[in-house]
Amino acid sequence: MKQNNGQTPNNENLRVVIRVRPPMAREINDGKFISTVQVAPDNLQLCIFDYHAIELVPDEDLEQYVSNPSNYTLHQFTFDYVYDQDSTQEQVYNTTAALSVDSTLQGYNSTIIAYGQTGTGKTYTMHGFSFNPNSDQLGIIPRSLHNIFNHIQMKSNSSTTFMVRASYLQIYNENINDLLRDSPTLNIREDKKRGVFVENLSEWAVRGPAEIYQLMRKGNAKRVTASTRMNDTSSRSHAVFIITVEQIEEKAEGKSAKVGKLNLVDLAGSERVRVTGATGQRLEESKKINQSLSALGNVIAALTENRGSKPHIPYRDSKITRLLEDSLGGNCKTTFMAMISPAIDAFGESLSTLKFANRAKTIKNTPIVNQDGDQGALLRKYQQEIQKLKSELEERTKQPLENLVNELEKEKQKALEDKQEAQSAYEQRSKDLFKETELRKQLEEKISALNSQMLVGGQKIEETPQFQSALEKQQRLIRQQYQEKLTELEKERQSIEEDKAQTDKYKQLLLKQRDIMIALTNRLNDRDETILQLQEELDVYEKLQKENEDQLHSQQIKLEQFEELFMENKIEIPLVLQNQKQYNKEKILGIQNDAQIQKLESIPVQTLHNNQQVQSDALISYELKNQIEINKQIQFDLKLTRIELEKSKNEIEQLKKQKNQDQISIIENARKSVDRILEQLTSEQSEQNLENVAKELNQLQKMLKQVLQPSRNHVKGQYSFSKSTSDSPNKIVLINKQNDQMAKSTGQLVKLMQMKPQPKQNQSPVLSSKLKQKQKSVGDLWNQI
Ligand SMILES: Nc1ncnc2c1ncn2[C@@H]1O[C@H](COP(=O)(O)OP(=O)(O)OP(=O)(O)O)[C@@H](O)[C@H]1O
Known part of the structure; x- marks a missing residue:
């Protein structure tokens, strides 16, 4: 058994995992499948298993052959995780990819590289062949993004702002293309802040x-794939899906920004051209794929071999190694996922993949959190932009309507x-076209006129075949030119029509806007008019008030004059006159108050007017109604006053007349009576005469009583009235004086009447002088009366 670095690696910056895909239909022979791979339960x-010369063993002996250890060599490997053929997409994500996503959210650069022979499940593992969020087929890319969004969701109540961006590129035949936008071939650049980037x-x-x-759909549709002997949809390019997560956290000590980048790399599969049988374009693709993969092998070899302190790493030998420079021995947390097939046919590729993966374990990466002030620049830029736009919007909102109207007016003018x-x-x-038609007509007429005069070989020239063909040619040419001209003119006409339609549309729009402006202006004018009307009404009302006031004042003066006249004539002031005076007095005060109230009521209207606010129509009409009511009331009161006044005047006149006549007749009678008394007193004295004198005197006394009685009453009434109305003390003294004088005169008369006359024969000179004296005192008395 061959041990390959038996210990469990402990390099969290570079993890290596293996995934064994399940056997495919084409690899299963008559329901039998012999696996070369065995995954330990841990x-x-x-x-x-490297089965020796297994291809020579007949199918029926295979089972027995593989169970004999002498027929195989065993290669054993240890990795960070090995997924057997039953592993699910979810398991792969949770135990491997989720760690990379976490690192990205912490602000690290992370990379997951799917490596392996063609058809071993790299695309299946990275993408999954489903776009259904609930599908268990979902690969690492969609699951990573779901995870990122869940994380953002969970942090929605915190003070962190996130921004997630995605890019998708492919390296096909050593050319980099944007899979999310049509663009020419892209280049790799490097700078200190961003590191290596496209x-x-x-x-x-x-x-x-x-x-x-x-985005995945769009990118996958553009990615180059082809059906090969090994895979129906074989990726012919290396694809890199890049997720960038920017976050700005607001803390008490200030803002802190982090930028994490997750590169999800689905490499094209290595393939043996001999096995795949690729030719033509596929062969070229295969060559390029294999070249770039061997460049990747070289980079890993250079990174893992101990070649001095600063070995040369051939990153620039291919686009993919250049692009993954940071992920291979740089600022990144990297995970290699090597996919293998368990089939005997794929043994060679599977072993080389495992050896490659085993070597990669020793790569040393030095990731750091991307956290300096310049990070999160885009998110910051966006926030600043939003702020700027907001203030611009505020500024625009403040912009007066007038400017907009002017702008519209200018645009309208321009459109017209x-x-x-x-x-x-x-x-x-149109004129040109007409001219052109006319010209053509004239030319044709000229030609036919000329032709009609010419003859060739006894034939009219226009009847000769040469002429006919030349004419036809000429006509064709003219027709063609004419047609071209017509098409050109038609095009121009159409474009003018279009312009016209556009202008009309624009004009309609402007007219609509103008109508809105006019409607607004009219509304404003209406309101202004209403305010002016109200103002006018108020002015009229004030004027009316003034006139009423003046009228009342003049009435008051007249009443006072009447009162004086009454007093001079010692005639009792009629109650109606007094009431009228009192009423007028109250009315004047009332009017003054009304005027003040009106002044007060007009204040809000004026204030509103000054502030250029518009009072509601309802309030205005309500006030107007009120004012009209008050006006009516006053007019009515004035009418009443006038009628009352007229009535009082008549009464006064009548009273005056009646009083005068009564008094005149009494006084006339009294005078007559006095004359008779005087006559009898001056004539010869007799008892009869004296008795007559006494009678006359008695009568005179009655008459005088009659005259005096009402005067007393009147004086009494006047006195009590004056008292009750708190008249001036001078007036009271004057009335008392008059009273006293009357009483005195009456007393003298009574005294005179009580005198006993002497018989005539005993009349001495002394008596006659006494009589003369009496005569004189009666004369004085008369004068006093
Ligand atoms: N773990 C798995 N479970 C089920 N089916 C799988 C698994 N891995 C791969 N497959 C199937 O194997 C076939 C090939 O997979 P895939 O296209 O992902 O391979 P690949 O490595 O990307 O190939 P290539 O390098 O040619 O693009 C697909 O039909 C896929 O569905």
Whole structure:
């Protein structure tokens, strides 16, 4: 038994695993299959049996032959993990690939390389032949992305921002092509920050599983595959699916960025041309594949052989080794997955694959977390861009409507000019076409006119075959030119039509926008008008108020004049006049208050107007209604006042007239009575005369009482009213004085009436002088009355 580095490797930066694929239909002979591979139950060791000259053993002896140890040599290998033919895609992912994904999420570069003979299951392991997220066939690539998105989901509440991008390339015949975008052949570059990378390779941001499948489908469709003897869909190129995970974590001490990269490499399978029988293009492909794989072997050999302190590693011998430079002995955590077939036919390839894998175990990688400030540059750039766009949007939102309207106006003008230009070009072209047709017609007419005059060999020239053929040729030429011209003109016409349609469309759009602007402006104007109307209404109302106020004032003055007149004439002020005065007084105060209220109410409207805000229509109409109601009320009150005033005037006039007539007649009677008394007193004295005088005096007393009585009452009323209305003390004194004078006059009269007259015959000179005195005092009394 040959031991190949028997210990379990302990190199977590470079892991090597083997996967044995199940036998395929073509490898199973009559239901019998002899496996060359045996996997230890610990999944760490594997034995491969080298059966000696087995091809010479007849089928029926095979079973017995393989069980005899002397017929085989055993090769034993130890790896990080060995998957037997029953292993599932899920197991492979969980025990191997998941570690690489974890490393990527920690910010490391990780690579998984699927290596092996053609048809051993590299593509099956890396991709799986399914795009159904729930399929157990799913390979490492879709499972890795699912895992990454689950991780991001779990961290959704943390302060970490992620960005996942994918690229997909193939190296076919030593040319690098982008599988996700049409592009010319790409080149490999290297710089200190990024390490080795493919220049201009497209990167696609992926936000969920659906997008991953879309990219995989797209890339796989472009990848070169072909049906070979060993594999129906044999990959003819090396394919690399690159997943980049950028993350920025916001911590109290600041932001920290990490960038992890996961390279998932599905190498083309090595093949023995003798076995595959490839020719032509397939042969060329095979050669290139084998060359690049042997370059990979050389790199691994150089890395694992002890050749001094700084050995030369031939990375540049092939595109794939150059591309995987970081993964092979550099800044990367790498996993080799070597696939083998258990079939006897594939023994040679399987053994060489195992030896290759065994050698790779000793490669030393030195991965570091990509964590410096420049990492996560793209994510950071995106965040900055988003910030910039946000502020730009804010700025745009702030931009006044006017600018937009002006811009639209300019665009509209431009569109109109374009349309006019297109129209005039179209017209010009139509004219040209018309001219051309006319010209052609004229030429044809000229030719036929000339021809009709010429004769050749007795024949009209146009009837000769030469002429006919020349004419036909000429006509064909003209027709062709004409046709060409027509096509050209038609094309131009179509393009003009298109331009016109475009312009019309544009114009429609502009008209629509203009209509919206007009509608907006109209609405604004309506509101302005409403405000102006309200303002006008308020002005009219104020004016009306003013007039009412003035009217009330003048009424008040008139009333006061009437009052004075009444007082002068010692006539009681009618109650209606007093009420009216009081009412006016209240009304003036009321109006002042109303005016103030109105002023106050108008404040919000003015303030709104100043602030260029628009009060709601409902509020405005409500206020307007209120104002109209108040106006109506005032007008009604004024009418009432006027009617009351008119009424009072009439009453006053009537009272005046009545009072005067009553008093005049009483006074006239009194005068007559006094005249009679005087006559009797001055005539010859007799008892009869004196009795008559006494009667007359009595009557006079009654009459005077009649005159005085209402005056007293009136004075009393006036006094009490004045008192109750808190009139001025001067007025009260004046009224009392008048009262006293009346009382005095009445007392004198009563005294006079009580005097007893003397008989006439005993009348002495003293008596006659006394009589004269009495006569005088009666005269004085009359004057006083
Ligand atoms: N573990 C497995 N279980 C079941 N079927 C498998 C397994 N591995 C490979 N196969 C089948 O084997 C066939 C060849 O597999 P695949 O195309 O993946 O090989 P390959 O190594 O990529 O070949 P090539 O290098 O020619 O592209 C496929 O039909 C695949 O379904």
